[in-house]
Amino acid sequence: MCADTPDYKDTLFLPETDFPMRAGLPAREPEWLARWERIGVYERLREKPGRKPFILHDGPPYANGHLHIGHALNKTIKDIIVRSHQMMGFDSRYVPGWDCHGLPIEWKIEEQYRAKGRNKDDVDIVAFRQECRKFAEGWVEVQREEFKRLGVTGTWDDPYLTMDFHAEAVIAEEFMKFLMNGALYQGSKPVMWSPVEKTALAEAEVEYHDHTSHQVWVRFKPVNAVLDGASVVIWTTTPWTLPQNRAVAYNPGIDYAIFRVLSADEKATVAEGETLVLAEALVSAVMAAAKVTGFEKVRSVSAGELSGLVLAHPFRGVAEGNGEWDYDVPMLPGDHVTDDAGTGFVHTAPSHGDDDYVLGLKHGLKMTYNVEPDGSYRADLPLFAGQHIITPDGKEGPANVSVIKQLAWSGALLAKGKLKHSYPHSWRSKAPVIYRNTPQWFAAIDKTLDDGMGQYGDTIRQRALKSIEDLVKFTPVSGRNRLHSMMETRPDWVLSRQRAWGVPLTCFVRKGAKPDDAEFLLKDPRVNTRIRLAFEAEGADAWYVQGFKEKVLKDLHDPDAYEQVFDILDVWFDSGSTHAFVLRDRADGVPDGIADVYMEGTDQHRGWFHSSMLQGCGTKGRAPYRNVVTHGFTLDEKGMKMSKSIGNTVVPQEIIDQYGADILRLWVALADYTQDQRIGPEILKGTADSYRRLRNTLRFMLGALGDFDPAQAVAREDMPELEQLMLHRLAELDALVKKSYAAFDFQGVFQALFTFATTDLSAFYFDVRKDALYCDPKGSAVRQACLTVMDALFHRLTTWLAPILPFTMEDVWLSRFPGEGESVHLQDFPATPDSWLDAELAARSAKVRAVRRVVTGALEVERRNKTIGASLEAAPTVYLSPELAQIVTNPDTFATLCITSSLTLTTDPAPEGAFMAEDVAGVGVVFHHAEGEKCQRCWKILPDVGRHKHPGTCARCDAALG
Structure with a gap:
């Protein structure tokens, strides 16, 4: 210039x-949070008239710790759903909630007791429950602030808590609907039991980890002459269940035979000439485990022969003067028996396994009660009295080894070993669980209900399957099949827990009556109303106050004729009931109590989605939701599960402190949340x-x-x-x-x-x-x-x-x-x-942009060759096919589009050496320098620059300057 x-x-x-330019999100975001609260954004949105409600119902997290990255993912997805639907014209409401009852919180209080040398059983139960309540209240406050910091909108000043008095009253009321419609019954069957926590567990409270178990091959000797004295061999990875054996199961469809031992290792427990009955497909594996070096098949064995065989318990005669195991052990047919592993025969203890229980129920086998709540054998059990299967600290007790030693002493042990396999553990204590027969309260899912709500079926299972098939949409769609298959095969719902912190099973049983007697359960709507009103006023603690039974039965029934049940409800029943006291009862709910969306992690197909389905189908006749949206788990950058012991966890607050909540939210939006997501430093940098x-x-x-x-x-x-x-x-x-x-x-x-x-x-x-x-x-x-x-x-x-x-x-x-x-x-x-x-226009513009791409490509070549520094230095000639010449017609407009000072359009054939692009036919470009001077205002190079009133300008800039 x-x-x-x-x-x-x-x-x-x-x-x-x-x-x-710099966002400064960590410092500035709290200001916006305060501003939204100050001007009442959420409340003002509720005032917008004429909008259809849209309800995403919040699945309640446990109030027992700081948020992890899974919480952040979950709440952010929910918030995006709520906000987007509000901006699409709905009245999109969000009521956050917390699960405040149950073992997670009770366990924390017990940990505090143990650290101080105190015993929970020495504390008044109402006082203990108050400590649990106070603990939950504290964590609700902590988590509330952490959730709000993520930018999640909702009724944070009025959330729902399962421990609110009204909530406890409704949970009890919903339970009493099961009482009144006939779904509730008391049964004695094996359930997954935690000896550490001394309570039954639901499937959703169990996780599977590798575990090394004892495995034994055991002879059951015959007491009749059906198979010429050959012993039936069973295999089990739970030797501790053998004292409870009541039968041996076989499958009529499996090929069995008698095999004779010809030779064996000197360490083997078998003798030459001994005969064993085994599945033919498994004989080699069993003989190898038993250190048998030579054997022969004697003959095949028919199913009819097996059905007539009577066996002796391996401990028969060992408890002199007691006769604990001096009973016959029948052979029973069972479809659950396979020849995939083991021996082809299954030792059956009806008190300690689902298949065993079903078989025992069918054939009238006696239930045993040898295992105490703490995982030990009963004090008067011969040989094994008081020995633990699982110790109170979650370790293996001496029971398995003692049983194996007794098997060897009695001559029943064929072989033993160790097996590493997937085994159920409590997801709270992380200790192994056992199947244990206890009297529990169940909701029958295949019983016809007396409730007049049969539109989608007469049983809970029918209604659940119909809801999944016709009433609920799943995102992703794979969730449908997963929940459907679970509902098809699931057993009755175990409702009772032997704990203290929760809503009790508000029912009374008649003294002296048996569970199958018609008068066993007290069913009186008047009593139910009194219970509900008491809970509304005093909370569920009222149930544990001395004289409560007399108070609610007074003038209606003889209190001395009934016993009060003190088990508490499965905490999943609490969260499964939230549709009633949140969706139905709140002013910001909906009268039909049905949510538009339930959204949680994929593990909730067996958790909250599942329990809400069962509970809703039992009390309102259908699922309490229309959409189920599922997200995956959060992994580290290498795809590994996060673990504090590995040190690969990502803490939401640390991300917020470094980047801001919006970056964390953007990570959520960038990921396919329906699958497992990865997060870590490099991923966050890219975000x-x-x-x-x-x-x-x-x-x-x-x-x-x-x-x-x-x-x-x-x-x-x-x-x-x-x-x-x-x-x-x-x-x-x-x-x-x-x-x-x-x-x-x-x-x-x-x-x-x-x-x-x-x-x-x-x-x-x-x-x-x-x-x-x-x-x-x-x-x-x-x-x-x-x-x-x-x-x-x-x-x-x-x-x-x-x-x-x-x-x-x-x-x-x-x-x-x-x-x-x-x-x-x-x-x-x-x-x-x-x-x-x-x-x-879009189709035409796509072709224009394709031609432009050829021009910019040609200019890029010149820029790399340092022929030009900027595209305004160019005035290329663009050779177009007749077809493209009908679309790209104005050289000035196209020059603007290409950001050149000018250009020439022609339908002449492109000369040799013209720049072309393989993917754009009919275009050639020849570079030329723009002619003229550079406008000192717009930097275009044009012939007229310098000829106007304002020095060094082109005509357009001269006019702009006036």
Whole structure:
């Protein structure tokens, strides 16, 4: 620039905005949280009239510890669902809740007791329950603040707690519906039992880990002469169950035979000539385990022969004067017996296994009660009295070894060994569990219910399967099959727990009556009402106050004729009942008590989804939800499960402190949450980079829109085609965004918007229109059309992204529309006219952009060769096929699109050496330098520069300067 040429920088309309380039989210996000609370955003949304309710019902986390990354994932997904549906025109309500009862919290109090040398059983039960309540209250407060910091909107000042008095009253009321409709019964059957926690466990409270078990092969000797004295051999990995054996099962479809031992290792327990009955498919493996070196088949054995065989218990005669095991052991047919492993015969202890129990029930086998709640044998059991299977600290007790030694002493032990396999453990104490027969309370899922709600079936199972098949939509769809298969095969629901902290089974049993007697359970609606009212006033603690039975039975029934049940309900019944006291009873619920969405992790197919289904089908006749949305687990960057012992856990608060909650939320949106997700330092760095690129796009828009006057907006039909194309793209995105949000597909939303913002806008549209925005006169038609489109872009991008990035979009919104009452979260997604869609224009523009891609490719070659530094130094000749020449017609418009100072269009054949692209036929480009001088205002090189009033300017800039 010559010394006498003015500096025109201050005459350009450059973007101006106070919106910071650096987000500073960790420091600034709390300010927005406080602001939303101050101006009452959530409450103001509830005031919007005429909206259809949309209810995502919150599955309650346990109030017993700081949040982990799974909590953050879960609550963020829920919040995106709630916010997006609100902005799509629903009254989208969210009531957070907590599960406050049950073993997780009770276990924490017991740990505190043990650390102080105290015994829980020495403490008044109401006082103990109050300590549990206080513990839960403390963690509710901690977790509430941690959830709010994630930007999750909802009724944080009025959440639901399962330990609220009304909640406890409703849980009891829902239980009493099972009492009244006939589903409730007391049975004695084996359940998974934790000797450490001294309680029955539900399937959802059990996890499977590798465990090394004893395995034994045991002879059962015959007491009749059916098989010429051959012993039947069983195999088991639970030797401790053998004192409870009552039968041996076989499968009539398996081929069995008698085998004679010809030779054996000197350490073997078998003798030459001994005969054993085994499945033919398994004989080699059994003989190898028994150290038999030679054997022969004597003959096949028929199912009829097996059915007539009577065996002796291996401990028969060993308890002199007691006769504990001096009974006959029958052979019974069972379909559960296979020849995949073992011997082809299954030792049957009806008190310690599901299949064993079913077989014993069918054939009238005697139940045994040899195992105490602490995992020890009963004190008067011969040989093994008081020995533990599992010790109170979760270790293996001496029972297995003692049983094996006794088997060897009595001559029944054929072989022994160790086996590493998957075994059930309590997910709280992490200790192994056992199957133990105890009297428990069950909900029958195949019994016809007396409740008049048979629209979807007469039993809980029928209603559950019908709900899954016809009433509930699953995201992902694989969840449907998973829950369906569980419901098809699940046993009756074990409702009772032998614990202290929870809602009791509010029922009375008649003294002296048996469980199958008609008068065994007291069924009186008047009594039920008194219980409910007492719980409403005093909470479930009222049940444990001296004289409560007399109080509620007074004037109705003889209190001395009934016993009060003191077991507590399975905590999954509590959370399964939440539809009643949250969805049905709250003012912000819905009268039918049915949620639009239940959303939890995939483990909840056997947890909350499952228990809510059973409970709802038992008390309202159907599932209490219309959609089930499921997310996977969170793994580290290498795909490994997170573990404190490994040191690969990611703490949400640490991410927030370093990056801000919006980065954590963006990680959620970028992942396919229906699968397992990975997170770690490198992944978070990539997430933060994506955020910065998006933020820069939004910042550019804010700067450009600083002087936009909506009164000067340009109608679509008056816009250049490039602006009409952008409106077309917005209309396409509008449909995609709303469809994806409705389908809970946030990954689809963000990927589409991110690609649009960074590719269509920053790398194309904004790049092309910078010249008009900066250099055109303020009132130019092109500039006003561009700003009109930018205004439309702004309103849509900020609201579309607000559910995912609530803090950042609030920052963007307030940067343009400051005001105490303003918030992007009070907006709906803008209505987008269908008239913006123009498929013909889009198809034509796609071809134009293809030609442009060839031109920019040719210029890039020159830039790499350092022939030019910027594209404005070029004035290429573009050779077009006749077809493309009908589309790309205006050289000035196309030069603007290519960001060159000028260009020439021709249908002449492209000369040899012209730049071409393989994927774009009919285009050739020859580079030429732009001719003329460089305009000192817009930097275009044009022939007319220097010929106007203002020195060093082109005609357009001269006019803009006036």
